[in-house]
Amino acid sequence: MSTRGAREIEFWLDFGSNYSYLSVMRIEALAAARAVRVVWQPFLLGPIFASFGWSNSPFVLQKEKGEYVWQDMVRQCRKYGLPWRQPTQFPRLGVLPLRVMLAGAGAPWIAEFARRVMLLNFHLDGDINAPAEIGAILTALGQPAAALLAQAASDPVKQALRAQTEAARVRKVFGAPTFLVGGEMFWGNDRLEDALELAAAASP
């Protein structure tokens, strides 16, 4: 949990979420420039949507909004200088990389791992839930892939992801990306800078 007075931002993300992609690619540099620490909070958006009675992402359930979102993503990626290819499968399940995030919580390679998983989904159009793909990313980052994948498949880590998702629900997270700063919620990549400004205003 974030405490008031700390220069930190909680970043609640799901690797299947296209607007989370934008924030994953942007947050580390923006936070570092403001001396704000990023607290990565991986969770599963699907169960949150299910708690609203939705069987899928609103971008799938609501045809007009879904069509719009892909148009918006092209422009947003151009604006931020990010690569983009509309995934042939959406939303992709990203349970495995979310578990790896928890297995490696606090490690220095976490941010770069998150970026590569997002690029796999939204640039390379690859399967982010495939052990071979995720293992290759870990190896490229110089990490022990087999050990981390085994840890990600362990009961404590599985339970940790369930607990994260339940924590998101309790804290009234209803979408991703969501940023929490000292108890205040900011929803969506469009609010990343505002959330960081609030975090940067806290005492060091």
Add this chain to the structure above:
Amino acid sequence: MSTRGAREIEFWLDFGSNYSYLSVMRIEALAAARAVRVVWQPFLLGPIFASFGWSNSPFVLQKEKGEYVWQDMVRQCRKYGLPWRQPTQFPRLGVLPLRVMLAGAGAPWIAEFARRVMLLNFHLDGDINAPAEIGAILTALGQPAAALLAQAASDPVKQALRAQTEAARVRKVFGAPTFLVGGEMFWGNDRLEDALELAAAASP
């Protein structure tokens, strides 16, 4: 309809929409600074939501999102220097002022009328569908209130609002505010500047 090459932006708005409030207050100055003409496109969001099977605004139907929106509005209004009071009734029906917008389409007082109706809803917490309130705004703007209210209640204007709402549906508008520039859609107050930049890039 907007045509490619024209420096104009279509602004689809409903007076009940809180994010439309932000754009109504901001658009005229921002557009003028870029020599872009604003084409006001009043419509009723309720029938659009109904076409998705929703009985109300998602900010009402979805409790967590609704709570967030009021927190977001406080911050957004502070950021833009706009007054804000959370309406005691939401969403307010604004059929009458939407019809007045159509009765006065193209008149120079339209933008200021829209701002005053929005302030009535989101600052003064007043009934935007009351003839006395809307008449007072028209009088304050030096317009013939009785004649305009009568015109707003006429069959052609009623039909014009129905046609606007149907046009919104056909053009796949799914929320408000929505901006259309040369066939491209931008949804939400957060995209107002992007939409204006595209409009400003057209030949004069």
